[in-house]
Amino acid sequence: MARLTVLTLFLLITNQTFGFNGDSFELECPDECDCHYFRINWVTDCSESNLTEVPYEELSMSVYILDLNGNNITELKTFPSDIKMRRLQIADNRLSKIDRESFKGLEYLIDVDLSGNNISYIDPEAFLDSRGLLNVELQDNPISTVEGPFLVSSTLQFLDISNCNLSIINYQFFDNITSLTNVDLSNNPLRTLDRGVFDILTSLETLKLNDCKLTNITDNVFSSLTNLKYLELAGNLLTTVSWPDLLGKLFRLEYLNLRKTGITELSEDTFSNCTNLVTLILADNELPELDVAATLGNSVNHLELLDLSNCKIRGPIAGDAFANATRLKTLYLSGNPLFAPDLQEALEPLPKLEKLFMSNCGLRKLPDNFNVFDNLQELDISHNPLVNVFTKLLAPLENLEYLNMGYSNLSYIGPDTFSKMTSMKRLVLSGNDLLSLEAGLFGNLTQLMTLELEVCGLKRPLNSNAFFKNLTYMDLREIRLGGNPLIIPAIGPLFPKQLSQVTIMDLSNCNISSLHIDAFKNTENITELNLAGNRISSKDNGLQFLQRLHQLEKVNLSNNNLTAIDPQVFINNPKLHSLNLIGNRFICDCKIAEMWDWANMIKGNLDVLVGAKSAEKDIVVKGNKKKKHLYCHYNETQLRNMTIPVNKTIPGRRPFIKPRELTFANRTWAKYVRESGCEPVVKILKPVALVTKLFNSDDLRISPAAVVMALIALVFGVSTFLMTLRLFFRRTTKVEYDTENNRKLR
Incomplete structure (x- = not known):
């Protein structure tokens, strides 16, 4: 006692x-598994445990998520009748079929992931007892042929049967899953789609048919999908499709992806009925003679994003190319041969443009009318053979917040290049052989938040000369220097005091073998530090530099040379909540x-x-x-x-x-x-x-039961005692107050 x-x-x-695992209440857990709470739900993680069968008898009846991914399970038997499982993950196993008994009694099941198995047969009534089923993943299984209805579920909304070797979708396939709102049929060798296969899916909002080797689609196959908003047909060979007929009934369509579909020409009425189209992706099609103005027409007046990347548009882009798309906010022209004079006229009608991407366009200089883009916030001119001097062309972009000049064969950037870009928040110069940075280069970038200088051949970290000497850059929070062959000084700080507010520092793959204890003396506010892919070892207090980083929350030390580590190393990092040591x-x-x-x-x-x-x-x-x-x-x-x-x-x-x-x-x-x-x-x-x-x-x-009962009784007893004590003091205070009032009245 x-x-x-x-x-x-x-x-x-x-x-x-x-x-x-530090949880306050332990439920049953199979011997080969790791169990823990996710929020308030019991997770049983048996993934990658070389299991050959499901540990049915060892499962808690209150398991919320059961993760059996990456095992060698070949068969599913009936789960315990009282189990309350909501999510079952059994991807990447060796299942060959799903019988009616496999999911019998799983009334609470919401999500099931059976992807990456060898399943060739599924009983249509396999999920009949799961009356709240919403999501089923079956991608990457050799299902091949389905005769009659595929599944029976009145609640199923999301179905992923991509890459299942399906060559035919029969007319009854979706008969008993009419509540579907999202279907992914991508990567199946369908080759053709006949009219009527989707007619029953009147609630469908998203349909993905990417990479299905489609060469023929019946004109009215989508005519019943009046609620369809997102359609993806990328990666097919649709050279003979009549696009006006195929898209004619999709009045609510907002997103259309026709990337790499073999399109060589588009008629003027292609999108005439898609009056709600907001996003149009035509990238990676050979459209050398594309007349952008005629194709977009006057009906696509809600268009905000147009992607024409890698369309091999030949010759100059017409001056009226975007005259009918004046609401455009994002324009992708990357991968097309462009010339500055043509761009100047074509972009004139787009004063609302916010994002412009012209990467890998063979540009040697830029249009000189950037003054019309008052709203331009993002500009990507990376991977172009730009000459070193083009400061005056970018100077009008005073509102620019993101500029990517990476991999543009630059060896020198003049000190006045960014002098007027005082709104700049993210600057990417990665992939240029800069070797050194000019004095004052980043001086005026007082609102800069992210600076990327990866793979620039830099041998020394950023020095004070690149910034104004007596100024602390309060908004600069992220610096990425990964992939530079840095020579780390034996003593002293790596960075100047101007960078004292930096919170994210990437020094991955910089050939660092050791860091001095004062390495981050001037940057003690770092919360996220990436040192992955270096040569830091456990010898000679190799992690002592962490002592100064009291604000550190995340540190990546993966793929270094650590062989042992002591938690005392992190005694000065009380806020640390993520430590990556994988690969050591x-x-x-x-x-x-x-x-x-x-x-x-x-x-x-x-x-x-x-x-x-x-x-x-x-x-x-x-x-x-x-x-x-x-x-x-x-x-x-x-x-x-x-x-x-x-x-x-x-x-x-x-x-x-x-x-x-x-x-x-x-x-x-x-x-x-x-x-x-x-x-x-x-x-x-x-x-x-x-x-x-x-x-x-x-x-x-x-016994455990006796302990639990004793603890409950003790908690109630203490609570009662504290409440009684509190009431006593409150009453005593009230009596004293009343006595004082009575004395004054007398």
């Missing part, structure tokens, strides 16, 4: 509850467990360690199926004839149930921490470990 009292008082004082050759020892405990118990979230468990992007619909994990490796001596015992329970960790032999030298951090048996060495964990011994002692037998 004494021990129980000590235990409950300890938990009350420290407010500690211990379940694995860590040795499996108790330092790994200490880092795990630091993230789990001190930081309170394993997500701090990138790759420790599933990230949010890994458990969303259409998320990345392949995850990168943190690994360590045993040396040969450790691995030889080593058997992992049934280790004792340690707070924040969950042991394997049965002993096992090590056969692989590489281990994920998650699995190593479970099998290591390392004691918690972080100081704050020692009292928790002490309390755990109370549960494991031979002369004390306390």
